[in-house]
Amino acid sequence: MKIGFIGSGSMARALAGKWQGKHDLLFSARDLGKAALVAADYGAQAGNARQAAEFGDVVVLATRWDDALDAVAQAGGDAVFAGKVVIDINNPVSTETFVTTREDGRSLTQALEAVLPSAEIGKAFNMAQAAVWANPDMTYDGRRMVTFFTAETERATEAIAELIRDVGAEPLKLGGNAHAYQLEAAAAIVIKFLLAGRDPQTIFNFIQPEVKPVR
Numbered sequence: 001m002k003i004g005f006i007g008s009g010s011m012a013r014a015l016a017g018k019w020q021g022k023h024d025l026l027f028s029a030r031d032l033g034k035a036a037l038v039a040a041d042y043g044a045q046a047g048n049a050r051q052a053a054e055f056g057d058v059v060v061l062a063t064r065w066d067d068a069l070d071a072v073a074q075a076g077g078d079a080v081f082a083g084k085v086v087i088d089i090n091n092p093v094s095t096e097t098f099v100t101t102r103e104d105g106r107s108l109t110q111a112l113e114a115v116l117p118s119a120e121i122g123k124a125f126n127m128a129q130a131a132v133w134a135n136p137d138m139t140y141d142g143r144r145m146v147t148f149f150t151a152e153t154e155r156a157t158e159a160i161a162e163l164i165r166d167v168g169a170e171p172l173k174l175g176g177n178a179h180a181y182q183l184e185a186a187a188a189i190v191i192k193f194l195l196a197g198r199d200p201q202t203i204f205n206f207i208q209p210e211v212k213p214v215r
Contacts, residue, residue, distance in 0.1 A: 001159065004028065004056030006049045006071050008038040010130035011089060012062035016042045017134055018167040028052035049075035058085045058159055059119075065090035065108060072116060082118035085159045088180070089125040091187045098192040100184050109150065109180035122151030122160050123180040125167075127187045131200035138168035145169040146206040150180045172206065 001023050005012040008029040016025055025044035028051060029035035039046035045055070053059050053075045063071045068090050072081065088109045092100055104111075109123040124147060125133065138145040147169040151157040157173060164171035174183065186204060193202055207214065 001057040001162075002026070002055055003163075004052030004054075004059045005062050006052050006059060006075060007062030008035050009062060011125070011133070012060065013038060013041075014130040014133035015060065015062075015125065015163075015167065016044065019163065020044075022166055026052050026055040050080060053080045053084065056084060058087060058163070060087045060089060061112070062089060065092045068108060069111060069115060072112065078116050078118050081116045084119050085156045086112065086116060086119045086121045087125070087160060087163075088112055088121060088123045091126050091184050091191065093184065093188040093191055095191070095195060098188050098195075100181070100188060105181075107177065107180035107184055109177045113152075113177060120151070120153045120156040121177065122149055122156045123177065123183055124149035124160050124164060124171075126183055127190060128203045129190075129194060129200055132203055133167055135201065136168075140201075140203060140205050143205060143207070143212055145203065146172050146208065148172050148174045148183055148186075148206070150174050150177045150183065152176050170211075 003023050004026045006028055008027045020042045025042055027035045027039045027044055027046050028049045035046040049071055061068050090108055092108045109121060113121050147164045149160050149171060151160055161171040
């Protein structure tokens with residue numbers, strides 16, 4: 001599939017490293033020169049945010065969380081994102097209090113749904129930092145990493161699950177986007193420990209005895 005990244009930072013690069021050669025990629029950034037340099041490392045295309053949205057069957061929002069809503073507006077809004085699968089990988093979490101910061105009780109994913117009603121939005125890849133996604137071996141304590149995600153439509157569910165498998169992890173759908181807030185809150189726990197100095201490979205991993213016995 002075609003994947004457009006809005007943002008060319010460490011998360012975009014880590015995911016692209018796993019999707020390179022499997023999917024067609026386009027990176028965007030405010031600095032087109034930066035996007036071009038990153039794209040060259042992955043045999044990808046480069047452009048602006050609107051071009052990334054127009055290019056992708058799937059659009060990955062790889063901005064800072066507090067830039068995400070502005071980024072989709074600057075890319076052209078709902079008309080440009082109509083029919084696209086949009087993956088929110090962000091966490092609206094304070095790095096001072098380590099609690100979610102949205103005051104209306106909704107997740108960032110739901111806020112994106114409100115401004116992009118014609119897109120098919122889901123949340124994934126938010127519960128670990130870039131070093132984890134860049135890891136060539138997604139096995140932790142002898143178990144394949146489980147990656148939770150949310151989505152509303154069958155098409156978004158299938159696309160996100162495929163991309164999770166393509167990074168070497170096991171997809172597990174938590175539910176619709178009403179559950180995205182739970183993923184953001186869980187990520188806040190990981191973020192707190194990472195910023196306290198824990199190893200960058202620190203993650204939650206969901207133990208499934210029916211997949212691999214615990215004894």
